[in-house]
Each structure stands twice: as structure tokens, then as C-alpha cells.
Amino acid sequence: MAKTYRVGLLGLGTVGTGVAQILQDPGARHPLFAAVKLHRVGVRSLAKERPVVLDPALLTADLAALVDDPAIDIVVEVMGGLEPARTLILGAIARGKPVVTANKALLARHGVEIFRAAQKQGVYVMLEAAVCGGIPVIQSLKQSLGANRIVGLMGIVNGTTNYILSRMAAEGAEFATVLAAAQELGYAESDPTADVDGYDAADKMAILASLAFGEQVALASVYREGIRGVTGADIAYAAELGFTIKLLGIAQRQGSSLGVRVHPTLIPRHHPLAAVQGVTNAVQILGDPIGEVVFSGPGAGGGATASAVVADVLNVVAALEVAPGRVNPLMEFPFDRMAAIAPMSATVTAFYVRLVAADRPGVIGEIGVTFGRHGVSLEAIIQKNILPNGAAEIVAITQPVQELAMQGALADLRQVQSLGAIASVFRLL
């Protein structure tokens, strides 16, 4: 191997530090590392103290110059955020440089622009690290499952929310308490919106669904609901009924369209995804003819994400070694066609509903009648608990029903004051 591939690294946070550590310590890894050199590291501030021992001569705060530098063969973007990441990536592509990125938010929003530019220039844009950290789900979708027709894909793709829900379940604690603890431990950001409101999971599902089905899924078409409304009571009632509550991303064929959604979901206790605890991520793919495969592992963290970034670098190097200036068609990202998306109102699921109602005879019957008026059949309706104020907590599980009908029934129930209040509504798997 005569050629050396010089890497320009944009960002030296947790992931960037992990990437630098691997590239500077290639022993007992793949022999191809001999051809890869860390050439320059772009950071926002040269003054900041860094945990990794780096030759200070490698550091630069001039990110645009790094991308322009003709000595750099591959640009690795792990700085995050939309700008200047987008401009820097497009700049690298325009100069014919392959790009490896972990930036799910950017790809979910500007993926089409980026992949189109990459196709025009004939360069790789690799994104394994953007989804589920080190779990090789992107490469598997691109290169290992291509013989299949993908029927559906679902997963726990956000570690922060799974950590929170796991602790709430284990400790019988409430969301706010566990969130605060997670923030102290560094498992949740000080502004937790992206995680707990499902934005991060929606970004990842847009990317995963696009790859799985070979058509671009617009981020705006991903239905999204976070976990702020999940209470300790819901988790306990769900457990009594044999379910675990997880923030699940689900992408599936619905007739000739796709449905892609992220929401808290009651999963049967013995389902493989129900056992996924803490910050672990897991993705289940259902394909024809393969059947069900499940990938699980660390969904975040510097080491795991860096592992995926460097694997992408290695794949680009290996591909360029044998085919300089060409792009392997299995390593491209499909973006030519936009996917037809089924409206959420057409989705069919069963529901869990927790109501707080007056404790008087006939309430359960009236609730059942209201559901029935909208064609919503009940699988079970159970009075659970008398609250300190004398009201009764009632939990209902519906049969599978179209979202539109269910929303109609819920709107109706909300109007009948005597039936009390709807405290929680979650979908079943």
C-alpha cells in the first residue's frame, strides 16, 4: 500500500477524541490502519484543555482552511450542529474529498442536498456513526440486507430516554426526578429537549427508514411524541398488564406507503426490545426472506461512536485503494425518490388509556359506550385505584383501531366532563 490517506478531523469533543485516540494507536487493529494518518484537527478554540495527548501542531481553529487543505484526503465531521458543519461538508465534497460524519441532525435535515452533491462529485459520504453509535446497522442495511424486501424496522434508538424509562421502571420513580439524576450523571443534556421530546429519535428514524426502504423519508413526515407524559403510574399499570413502556421508533410499509413514527410504546414483556435496558440501543429489522434480525449495543459514548467513525474511514480507504475516483453503489445513500408517507391518521394500533373519573356506578360502562360510538372496541377496561381526592383511576386497552377513530373517541371523552379526565394515552406495539 503506497498511498497514505490523511484525515482532517472536524471536532474534538467526546467522539473526536475517541477518533483521534484510535488513529494514533493503530496496533492490533486492522492492518489497513498503516495507510491512515491523522493530519489536522479542527477545533473551535485552541485554548481549551483536551483530555487526549495530541501534537499541538495538528490543531487549527481555521476549519475552512482544513477542508481546503490539499494534503487532506478524507474529512471527518464530528463537531455536530447544522452550521458550520453543513457548509464544511459541502466544501469538502466540492473539493472531491470523501466525508465521514456522525451528524444525524444535519443528515436528517440536509441529507438530500449533501448526498446529491456527493453523487455529482463521485465521493463517499459515510454515516454509520450518525445512528445508534457503534452498532453496525447502517452498513448492514446497505450491504448485508440488500437481498431482502424490508417489511419493517423498529428500535430503541435514543439512549437517554431508554435510560430514563429503565430507571423509572426499576425505581418506581417519576420522570422529573430521573431526568434530574440523568442530567447530573451526564446521560442527559442540560437542555434535554432533543432527547426527551423524541427529536433525536425522529432524526435517526428518518435516516434508518430511508436506507431500509430505499426512498428518502422527509424528517417532517416522521410522527413524533416524547416521553414527558409517561408517569410512574403508567409504567406500573403497563407492567401489571404484561407490558414495558419504551420510546420506540417504528417504520413500516402501510400498503403502498410508509409509516414512520416515534412515540412511547407498550411492548409485550417477552419481546426482544422490552429487555433493552439503560443507554443501550437496539434495532429490529423484519425482512423477506430473512425474517427478524436484531442488533443491539452501545448507542452513544465516545468509544462506540468513534468505532463507527473509524470503520467508515477504513471502508472509504479500502474502497479507494481498489477503485480510486469511483463510488461502490452499495455504499451510496438512496435519495432519488421521496417516499410516499401514510398519514398518521391512517395508522392502526391498539391503545392504552388512563382516565381519572368519578368513582360512581356506570362510569366504566359510559366510557365503553363512548369508545364504541367511534368504532373503538375495548380489549380490557379496569378500575385500578381510588385516588386521595376520591376519583377512580381507570385503565383501558383497546383493540387495534385506526388513529383517526381513536382521536375522535378521545375528543368525545374529553368533552364529557362527568367521565373525568384523560391522563395518558399511549400506543401498543
Next chain:
Amino acid sequence: MAKTYRVGLLGLGTVGTGVAQILQDPGARHPLFAAVKLHRVGVRSLAKERPVVLDPALLTADLAALVDDPAIDIVVEVMGGLEPARTLILGAIARGKPVVTANKALLARHGVEIFRAAQKQGVYVMLEAAVCGGIPVIQSLKQSLGANRIVGLMGIVNGTTNYILSRMAAEGAEFATVLAAAQELGYAESDPTADVDGYDAADKMAILASLAFGEQVALASVYREGIRGVTGADIAYAAELGFTIKLLGIAQRQGSSLGVRVHPTLIPRHHPLAAVQGVTNAVQILGDPIGEVVFSGPGAGGGATASAVVADVLNVVAALEVAPGRVNPLMEFPFDRMAAIAPMSATVTAFYVRLVAADRPGVIGEIGVTFGRHGVSLEAIIQKNILPNGAAEIVAITQPVQELAMQGALADLRQVQSLGAIASVFRLL
């Protein structure tokens, strides 16, 4: 894409039929399928009835001529067995044709010869389907985990034995009963040796360990023990102690050597592999820096295995499209160095031992003393049950101990008639 890649398929059993079905029905799969055509199918008997609708003109019983046919670009071997598969594969390689094979027995025995010939000719030999059916563990080890130093790999890699052990646990049944039922259902062969005695799992572990550690692991150096000795009583006692018994393949670094072994193993109930039921396969890989990733899915069956075969075909086609006559270095198989293998006697594990002893005072103490003489410390020793003949069943769990010391203690125990008989010995994870 101007070029068409013509596939010659050797074998039309379950997997071959699955491959033919996918190749003849490319709609809604990867667009690259447009370039792939099933050109000829080699079978042992032209007279046999086939479940797949194939143009009879595709069939031939002259397998050597199929390999020789200059119209054929890629040879897919799914006939199984050592010969003529080995000769046909070497013939294809000699003619510069890439090969896709699902033949684990052949690769575990003649892999070095085959991969050396492939390297000399500069052609691909792909083997995803040889291990764990459709689960993309080979590709992940080759292409996705290359940034890691692999610390260990373990898994449930044989579906038949996992099916038998799962049913024994669920039904409290004995091995022979469940084996007979599995044979009737087609989950076990009429000669079940390859599966139940661990040969198939050892083949797969030799291949997986070679890939994971980048050094060739000789099949003869894989320690192997099957599941015939696992009884319903052992499964029940293990469960009481919090363990599930699985046939586990384990490959790990032991100092500067590797240890690779297949044996029935007591796994803690909450370990991810303990939950793997029936014919499902699962592989857990521990890497630095990625941490633990787990892959699970159907380990056998025509559809799943065919999915892996056709994915390999697609990968070869994609790679040849951009780099004809070259081999991507990440898609090669490492065979240049033989791995240094630690002797089984140096392996350290805890043990489960079931003894049948006279029901008299002092027996448990004497057993403990005998273990102690060999430096084997006990974690627990429990009298479980008085058998109809008046003997007592005793279960001991040891602390982790070197295999050599443990075997010494067991030999000693076997000599002391008054202590009764050793009924079962299994290792803990």
C-alpha cells in the same frame, strides 16, 4: 450498468432454492439486481422434483462444466459437503471467478487452501451464509468493527441444539425425547451428530474467531463438547441457581494466545444470550472501544441463509463494478498467520458439578475437602434431592479455577467410591 453478472448456482436444496427464488424475483429489492442473472443451476439429479419453478434449461448435472462455462461470472456453492464442493470452488477460483459459499464445514477444514488460492488469483470468496444464516456477523467483523481490538466473541451459533435445550427447559423434558421430536419436525437431522456433538458450532467458531482476531484458528484447536450429557435435572438445578444452560461458542484472548471452545455453559439468567430461544442464533462481540454489541436472528433456514448468499453476490457485483479485477482489502479473509492457541488446560472458568452420593453425614464435607486438595474453592455445595435408590443428589458450584486443577479434582473424586458418582460437569460463563 452495462455489464450483466451471470450466476452459476451449485446446489438446489433449501438454500439453493431460496437463492434461485430471490434472483428470479428482483422487484422491490436493491436496484443492483438488474445486473444479476441466474444463468445455470447445477444439481446432482435432473430427475428430482423441485419446489421452485425453474426453466428446465437452466439445470445441469455436469457441475464441472458449470464452473468451466465462460458465460458464468460468479459461482455460488450451496451444495454442502467437502467434495466435490472443494474441487469445484478451487476450479472456479483458478478460472478467476469469484465464489460465494455457505459451506462452513469446508471453510473450517480447507479455508486456508481456498483463501490462499483466491488471493493468488485476486478473486473474492464470500462466506456470510456459512455462519449464523442471515445474521450479518461476517460482514460486520470484516467491515464494521475494524477500528476495534476484539477482546472476545461468544454466541449461540447452532440452532438445533438451542432448540433442543430451549424445549428441554420449557417442558422439563429429557434430551432423547426432545431430539426425537426435533427430528420429526425437521429441526434436527436423522444423524444429529454434527449438531448435538458440537461439530457444527466448532466449525463456525473457527471461522468467526479467525475473522474476529485476524489470525487463522485451526479447527483442531477448537475445544468441543456437545449437549448429549445435559439432563432435565441439570437444567432444573441450573435454573434454581439462576442460570440457563446453552451450547455456547466462546473465543477470547488469553494473554498472548486465543482460547476457542464450544461446550454447554451455564449463563446467568439476565445475560442477553440467556434469552435466546429456539433456533435463533446470537453472537455477542466485545471490542475496544466499541464495548458489547449483540447480533441475533434466524441462524438457519432457506430464506435467511439465501438472504446472506445473495447479499454476498450483490457485494461482489458492486465491488467488481467499480474495481474489476481487484479485491477490496476489507473483504478478504485473514489467513496469513496461524493464531497461537492457549491449551484448554489453561482456561479458567467456574464449574457446575452434579454428584450422586450416599446419603450419609459428612459426604458434602469430604467432597469439599477433595476439591480443596486441588485448589478448587467452592462457591456453593447443596444437597438437592434423595433419589429413589436412597442416594443423594448434590450440586456444587466452584469458584473460577484452571481447567487442569479442576480435571485433577474430578479424577480424584471419581476414585473415591464412597463419594458416589459424578453425573454432570459443566462450565459457567
